[in-house]
Amino acid sequence: MKNRVLQRSIFLLCMQSLFVIVASAQVCDSLSKCGYTMEEINLRSPWAISENTAGLVYYDLMDYSTVGTFYNSKTGDFRNYNTPESMWNMGAYTQAYKKINKVYFYGDFQYQYDTKLNQAWLGTIYPDFTVNPILDSIPGKVLQESYLMSGKIAYKMSEKVALGLGVNYNTSTMAKRKDGRNANVFSALDMKPGISFKSGNFTSGISFIYQYWVDKVKYEYIGDESGKNIYFMEGLFFMTKSGITNTTNLDRKYFMQSYGGAIQLDYRVDNLEFFNQFEFRNGYLDNYEESSLTKRYSREDLLKYQYNAALKIMGERMNHFILFDIKSNDRASYAILNNYEPVPEEIKSWQYYEKDKVLRYLDLHKDLDASYRFCFKDSDWRYNFTLTAGFNKFWSDKTYKIYPNRYSQDYSVNSFYLKGVKFFYSRQKHIIELNAGFSASNGSLSDKMLNATGTGDLGQLKLNRSLLSRDFNYHNVSRKSYSIGSRYRHILNPGKGNSFDVSLHYMLIRSRDKLNRNYLSAAASYNF
Amino acid sequence: MKRKKILPFIAFLCSTMVFVSCMNDLKSDEFTDSAISEEITVSVSMPEGYHYPVSGLTVTLTDNAAGLTYTGITNEQGIAEIKVAPGFYTAMTETSFRDSGGILYLFNGQQSGIEAIKGSTKKEVKIGLLASKSSQIVIKEFYYGGCFNSVTNKAYSNDQYIILYNNSDQPAFLDSLCLGVVYPYNAPINGKLSDWVKPGTSELRDSIPAASMVWMFPGTGQDNILGPGEEVVLAKNAIDHSKSVPESVNLGKPGYWAIYDPIMTKGHSTPEAGVKLLQGIWKTGPATSYVVSIVSPGFFIFTLGNKSVEQFILDNFAFNPNSTNLSLACLLVDKNLILDGVECFRDQTDTKRFMSEIDNGFAITPGSGQGYSIHRKIDSEETAKAGGRIVYMDTNNSSNDFEVLDHPTLYNK
Secondary structure, eight states: OHHHHHHHHHHHHHHHHHHHHHHHHHHHHHHHHHTOOHHHHHHHOTTTTSSOGGGGGGOOSOOEEEEEEEEEEEESSOOOTTSOSEEEEEEEEEEEEEEETTEEEEEEEEEEEEEEEEEOSOOSSSTTSOSSOEEEOOOEEEEEEEEEEEEEEEEEOSSSEEEEEEEEEEEEEEEESSSSEEEEEEEEEEEEEEEEEEETTEEEEEEEEEEEEEEEEEEEOOSOOOOEEEEEEEETTEEEEEEEOTTOEEEEEEEEEEEEEEEEEEEEETTEEEEEEEEEEEEEEEEEESTTOOEEEEEEEEEEEEEEEEEEEEOSSEEEEEEEEEEEEEEEEEEEEEEEEEOTTOSSOEEEEEEEEEEEEEEEEEEEEEEEEEEEEEETTEEEEEEEEEEEEEEEEEEEEETTEEEEEEEEEEEEEEEEEEEEEETTTEEEEEEEEEEEEEOOTTSOSOEEESOOOOTTOEEOHHHHHHHHHHHHSOEEEEEEEEEEEEEEETTTTEEEEEEEEEEEEEETTSOEEEEEEEEEEEEO | OHHHHHHHHHHHHHHHHHHOOOHHHHTGGGGSTTTTOEEEEEEEEOOTTOOOOOTTOEEEEEETTTOOEEEEEOOTTSEEEEEEOSEEEEEEEEEEEEOTTSOEEEEEEEEEEEEESTTOSOOEEEEEOEEEEOOSEEEEEEEOSOEEETTTTEEEOTTOEEEEEEOSSSOEEOTTOEEEEBSSSSOOOTTOOOTTBOTTSSOBOSEEEEESEEEEOOSSSSSSEEOTTOEEEEESSOSBGGGTOTTSBBOOOTTOEEOOOTTTTTTSOOOOTTOEEOEEEEEOSSOSSOOOOSSSOEEEEEOOTTOOHHHHHHHHEEOOTTOOOGGGOEEEEEGGGEEEEEEEESSTTOOOOSOTTTOSSOEEOSOSSSOOEEEEOBOHHHHHHTTTOOOBOOSSOHHHHEEEESSOTTBTO
């Protein structure tokens, strides 16, 4: 009898203990989620943010969502020719990872409203979308509204094979409030199917990408002040110009299509993961004059490569991340030779006919980034501090040729950066992060801005030396940047991992010639 | 075991190398000098009856769209081979010779529609030079773009004027000398052609279409004398514009000539006292003002060829080939009657309205409404020979003969 009671008591005690352990485990898991940030998730899950959407199935963290608002501002004299004197934007966003049985989802949506003051020399929504834009030189106020969304879905067919599909869509409109006023409408669609294979410690993948981006611009002039011009850029700041009046109505349409793919190889054993991805994209951009698409102004061939690798070692008290990224972004711009000819068998109809194209401009960029991040932690998602040190090198090589003249410019910029974050915890309800950073850059300012050979006779083409000088100086001048910031997180429900964040960040860039640029960011979000 | 772990990464890196190829390498063949150029062969020949040499002539190839120019020199056979950037070109050449009697003969030639593109059959061109003589009376200055009125902050173009000059060492008589503006009023753009080309071709006729109105110096033959080195000012609105527009000119001086008729040009200001009046001899359409483009006019002076006014109009009136609108009808003036002409372009890509013998080039200002004026350059050599009497350049090529002034010469006078 006594033995039976004792056995029953022991059994009940064990059951209770088990319940407590399970309950604690759940609380512990949710407490880990309390430390989730999107930046940390992206760092720990290279597959989830790779070009292969099938890699979403290797997202092994908890479901996580965040919804928030943000505000950013930039002011200061240290800016390039196509950057506004000051700008601010605000918006709202949401991001989420979700798993249902064997299906994995990721989605994000962002709305952003930009106001730019004294913006000139920007004829497209994104600067440098094309190397042959039409531009105007009159600074004015520009308003821009953007909607960016992306979605990924991945299905784990088996332990070895997964399939995925991703779609990105971005639409923006922009309008300048001063003559020559341009109004832009932009639309970008990306499609990314992918497949991955797991074998032992290795996981490999292959994915494809198709992109179709369009920017349509319409210039108008409604004032009666004369003397303003519109500029047709040819590359390397060579341009022709035309006077702009209240009868001027200039349309341009830029269509970009590219096809590409990526391959991935990942090795994972115990607490070590080594992820590699190589991506390739080949495409073209057509630049059409006027709305009828009968006259093509130029054609750009596009070629992009990118290799990135991430080595991740997750220890008990320390995490180590080594990241390496190298990109190549090349463009070849052709001038299209059109002739205005009578339409065959028509008496009074004339049309532009494309007769030939000639290569005029090569624009080659390379970018290398390597960094090491050290994290000292109390538990898996409870950091004490992190330190990041990195190096970046950027190369630019531009060549413009119009027989018999050749113009070229090449330079490289080296940067070093350092960033530290310290975490403070209070009563498991409050997390405070304090961060500070420093970087130093130095370019090829002592090099020649432009190398030229030939007769120098370029007909109507002129070199905009002011823009050339400003752009060269902006990229190459030595500069230092200093940043500080903080994030406060209030844990609303430790059991569910719900939290509320508020963050503030300030950065100052100061160039050697004593020009400054200030960046201020503020954000608030709800995470669950 | 370690080898098994490393091998997949080596295979990965090797497979990436298959794809990596810089744009510089891929496009290297397309970016050589020979890939970005084409060769044009131009053959120049003298007109029948003239036996001057064709070697050593400068041939200029101009891309009408990009404004690029390339030059070459003809060899003994009159052939020049010129390498150019791909595009569509017009070839031009000119020369002059003075015969034993002292007459200066001008030879100009032009050929358009040259396609310097891959696979084109239009890269070998022939230019037959056309002969003309240097004129006694020339257009010395043509102020057509107007100025900027700082009072209203708008362009002001009522103060257009022309100055004619006696460029010879003999007196000239202005009686019966006529003025005209070519049709179309503005030079065609975007490769378009004038309505008055030879039907089915892009070739200009042997006559210039005078648009809207034609004006003539009155007189019986020797009433209006212009001595060597003397000039006359012709104004649309012969008043003192500078009183209301500080940047403008005074065109109301005694001795000036007004392009004015109280019925034909009701839109013009009544000339000041002392200003002489030209005679309006022909008008078509309802316009109440003599239209001279502020952007790209073509102006010329001519004689009636010993015909009466009535006979000249009867013989040369023509409707526009593409319209029955009376406003677009013209008087066709034979090229041999034209003493001088100046073609003005807004852009280098504009299409010519004057044939080579009249004007083998064009004058161009940076823009209208800014006070620019085109003025003939001084021929230093001939001026020295003339013992100080100014002789202006006259090669029947406005590109060479004229320069752009920031202000009209009558400004502040």
